[in-house]
Amino acid sequence: MANIDKLVEELGKLSVLEAAELVKKLEETWGVSAAAPIAMAAAAGAPAAAAAEPEEEQIEFDVVIKDAGPKKIEVIKTIRQLTNLGLKEAKDVAETAGSKILEAVSKEAAQDAKTKLEAAGAVIEVV
Numbered sequence: 001m002a003n004i005d006k007l008v009e010e011l012g013k014l015s016v017l018e019a020a021e022l023v024k025k026l027e028e029t030w031g032v033s034a035a036a037p038i039a040m041a042a043a044a045g046a047p048a049a050a051a052a053e054p055e056e057e058q059i060e061f062d063v064v065i066k067d068a069g070p071k072k073i074e075v076i077k078t079i080r081q082l083t084n085l086g087l088k089e090a091k092d093v094a095e096t097a098g099s100k101i102l103e104a105v106s107k108e109a110a111q112d113a114k115t116k117l118e119a120a121g122a123v124i125e126v127v
Contacts, residue, residue: 028057061110062127063102068094069121078120082113094122 014022026032068075072094079090079101093099101124102113114124 060104061107062100063110063113064125064127065094065099065101066097066123066125069123071121074120075117075122078116082116
């Protein structure tokens, strides 16, 4: 019981942001919702976590151009809107296959950029 008391004491020292981060980490690790009672989550999740480690979900994505397509000017304009690059830099990115347009962005931002660039005629890959 001494370990549980010590754990409770340590958890009591967490700031609100740290507690929220802990909840998120526990949800990811054990595959449970914070709405579930903590005792049930601990009892159900601890053996499963020890048996098999869950794969980490990718949270940062890169948007890579594969081909500018036939409407290069539209692609350059879109790149400039997404990145705030100058005209020459955006043109260089559009003309260089494999160039990263955006790096380490959220899944939503990457999908949004991909949609806009594909609408402009480019071939895009999100990695």
